[in-house]
Amino acid sequence: MFNALKKPMASSAFICSLILVGCGGSGSSDSDVIASEDITWTQGVFEPSSKFDQQCQALNEKHWLRAWSHETYLWYDEIVDRDPALTEGVLNYFALLKTENTTDSGAKKDNFHSSLPTAEWQAQSQSGQSFGYGFKLRLISAGAPRQGIISYTEPNSPASNLNLGRGLEVIEVDGVDFVNATTQAEVDILNAGLFPSESGKVTSFVFRDINTSEIREVSMTAQTITGQAVSNVKTFADGEVGYFQFNRHNAVAEKPLYDAFNSLAASNVKDLIIDMRYNPGGFLQMASQVAYMVAGESNTSGKIFEQTIFNDQHPTFNPITGERLEPVQFTNEFLGFADNPAITPGTSLPSLNLERVFVLTTDSTCSASEAVINGLRGANIEVIQIGETTCGKPYGFYPTDNCDTTYFSIQFTGVNNKGFGEYADGFSPQNSNDSEFQPVKIPGCAIADDFTHQLGDENEAMLSAALSYRENGRCPVATSTVSEQGFAPATYNDTPQVRDIRTSTLLQQSKILKQ
Incomplete structure (x- = not known):
């Protein structure tokens, strides 16, 4: 996802600080700003967000957020409408503009509501940089x-x-x-x-x-x-099986993905294993590129990768771009996500023309990575999942700048060519025993992450299971979260939790659309 309503930004990918920050210098002139005494709030009555766009005074910014959220937030009718003047701080008010409801399994519907200084967001999304x-x-x-x-x-x-x-x-x-x-x-x-x-x-x-x-x-x-987005490009089984580790869908991943598929196409591989076990997501269009490079023109022609669905106020037109709603296609060309792309945008992408693919997953496999799975399944490409249940994030947004702060608010969900998109509890291999939630079961093997071997080592448990399944169609005994090595399943008990709640990390776990 990229920017929203007004100004496209350079490109992007990753969630909420409740720190009070000042406005930058990109807003309207003083003569254009509506005076606070002229701003009124009536519960349930919303003016167009454009009335307050780039007016960098606190009350104006909060009214812009209120109107913009009502216009574009996927669950806009689940937001409690509060008087912006009664909440201190722009970002504190933004934190309230989301649903507090849960999914059928009891998980929060929205874990991605947040913001970043625009300059920081652009640096992260363009270069893959983090602290x-x-x-x-x-x-x-x-x-x-x-x-x-x-x-x-x-x-x-x-x-x-x-x-x-x-x-x-x-x-x-x-x-x-x-x-x-x-x-x-x-x-x-x-x-x-x-x-x-x-x-x-x-x-x-x-x-x-x-x-x-x-x-x-x-x-x-x-x-x-x-971060290195793509690594460990290699082949197994006398060159018949390609493999690479894919860690994130950000701007700098496009060129190494292009190179990886070119290399594997030159090797004439007959099967492919994509290791996305730690890939939290990013650009949805890049996910469509990966899916195209797996399946090729003959397998994707006339099929969509994902149809984006906005809230029920916008059945026909995209509320962010104003354009008629069109599906995300299987993208067959280099788009040039980075500011200075190494390859000319419009260059044709390589493809392997495969009718099946193996995907290695964990609960860190999120969003755009799950979209690769769902999009390929919609095009009748067999996806064989080896590993653990994915995180379950079918939602996305356009990063939107206002007054030098970029906001991330869930704006759309999506369905594949078969009209399917409900995987809020993730995808899970068919033999997994995940009774707490209700993941979508697909062919494959439940295999725990194996920390005793390096990634890309054919003796590592997930990769070994994929290679074995390719040969005989059978799974080894199901394992979960490395239980046979003595590790307990991932838990969140009553003691204080160790968690990475940095905006840069959480934002990676959603689908990002680039205008």
């Missing part, structure tokens, strides 16, 4: 007794420079027992250390290698990390 140490943490259990394990590290980062890698379990952060800490004050230290919000923070860690039990004590300084 941290360069390791991806998989939380097995968020409450005591906790377990968190490094799933992979980014190249040229503090973590990789210290030879930290997959399979290191967190034992201690800044002197606090990661596993057993029970007070909120201790967990605040854990969260601040594990998920820094700015460069320069120095944090001490104690890790234990789950394979050797070796203890590692290190200190790292948080810095701006540029």
